[in-house]
Amino acid sequence: MNWIDHYNYWIVIFLMMLGFYAIIASDNLVKKIIGLNIFQTSVFVLFISMGKVPGGVAPILRDDPTVLYSNPLPHVLILTAIVVGVATTALALALVVRIHEAYGSIEEDEIHEQDQLAG
């Protein structure tokens, strides 16, 4: 069990932390959404790489039962999760558009300031 064998997990952890950092650290609402997307993508990679079988081919039904194929189920699950992710991003962006209309800004600190002023 060499740690390099599990390089996919390192990529997942790196992406996850990168996205998470962007969500927390940036003040810009659109940048937060980008961070959220990277965060979600890391989980997609986790699922997809999990389905890989060493030496396996694409899971297409053939006559030969001895063919080794990769597990398609995690991939299908992630198709659903991607759709959910797209919907989340669309909704988040729509909210940002409305926030921009209402506040004239998409910077969190400026919005907060306006709310404080309005009491």
Next chain:
Amino acid sequence: MSMQLSAHLPALQIVVPLIVAPLSLLLRNPRLIWMAAFAATATCLGIAVALYSQVLQQGEIRYFMGGWAPPIGIEYRIDQFNALMLILVSLVGTVVLPFARTSVDKEISRQRQPMFWTAWMLCFTGLLGIVATGDAFNVFVFLEVSSLATYAMIAAGKDRRGLTSAYQYLIMGTIGATFILIGIGLLYMLTGTLNMADLAARLPDVTQPRTLKTAFVFIVVGCSLKLALFPLHLWMPNAYAFAPSAVTAFIAATATKVSIYVMLRFFYTIFGAEFSFGTMPLGEVLMILALVAMFSGSLVAVFEQNVKRMLAYSSVAQIGYIMLGISLATTTGLAAGMLHLFNHALIKGALFMAIGAVVYRTGSAQLDQLAGLGKKMPWTMAGFVAAGLCLIGVPLTTGFLSKWYLVTASFDAGRTVIPVMILISSLLAVIYIWKVVETVYFKPALALKPGQEAITEAPLSLLVPLWVMVAINFGFGLQGSVIWQTVLQAARQLAGES
């Protein structure tokens, strides 16, 4: 047509409200949409009650979606606990909808209403789906269906702060849901299945305890975010305060409770109580967080000037009580937590409806704006006080019932300090409810602003649902032992004792 309709109730429970969601975009007319939504929601309540009686007669119901047997197909599994949860969600939906029609008319423009009702029905469907399904990945999908709809509904109000609260909730909610997804992915990695019963059967043979523990932690943290357990509750006060009143009443009574259900399902059905509370130090961690939530939530509520936010912080505290019962890791503790879950849903539903009626007439939920309303809106405020008494836990009310059983469960578990904590925290609830009562009944009414209409009693369409909810609360209180036996039986089944 030899198909037995009663055999398909688990699917109909989800399909009926789901159909109304796109239908409301086609109907366009808010009145027609509302009627369709109400018919579907009331049907759901009927189905939920029928399912519960089926479960009592025949035991657990297993329903194969589309005829595909698990583990290939998605299975719906109904036992006593989730049948009761289905009843709770659809009961709250049925009572809040008539309230919502009037309240939404005032708070959301007519042109946006069809889309609003679509979101409402999707949220309702998602909540029912989370509860009914027996498939771990399906839980995630329904969780996102209901959450996305909730974000959209919170942003639908007139206050622009609703937009930023919805955004904040979206970010935190998505992180929570993604955590749950990671946990489910790790479980799949270990077992090769997503069916809950299958997972439960295969997890004991798992040889990589570290992955299993990681999965558990991800799921616990993800669920805690969704159910607003201290310190992950930060999204909640603003989301509740700036959402349209009817939305607050509906989601405060259902969404967090359904997340608690998910958590319990993972603890007891999938991981097993032995792993959750034995191998993992879950009981201790939850107990500390629950106690902090009880005090910090109530304390902030005491100093809060916006009544909606006050009630939201009170929810943080009440969720603390629920988690406290669960953290005792005994069957009576679990049952007490579950009982408080049901009670708190109904109490908070009533309180938020009362304050929603105030907002309908005055346009504000600020405490100082409520001065003197006791004379102008006597029935609304009486409803608030009645529900407030339940929240505090005055004898003969629902709140007393669940706190009483929490206290006995703590004594049974040998935790003698906890009853004292419950008592002190309840006294804090007396203070913040009293603050409202004092303002409403003992302070002189504010002078009307120029151009403002005179404040009168809320219309019957708001009062009747409010008082129905209050009546359900008091009915629960009077039928205390019956309710307790029902919940205890469900808790025993969940804990695998019967």
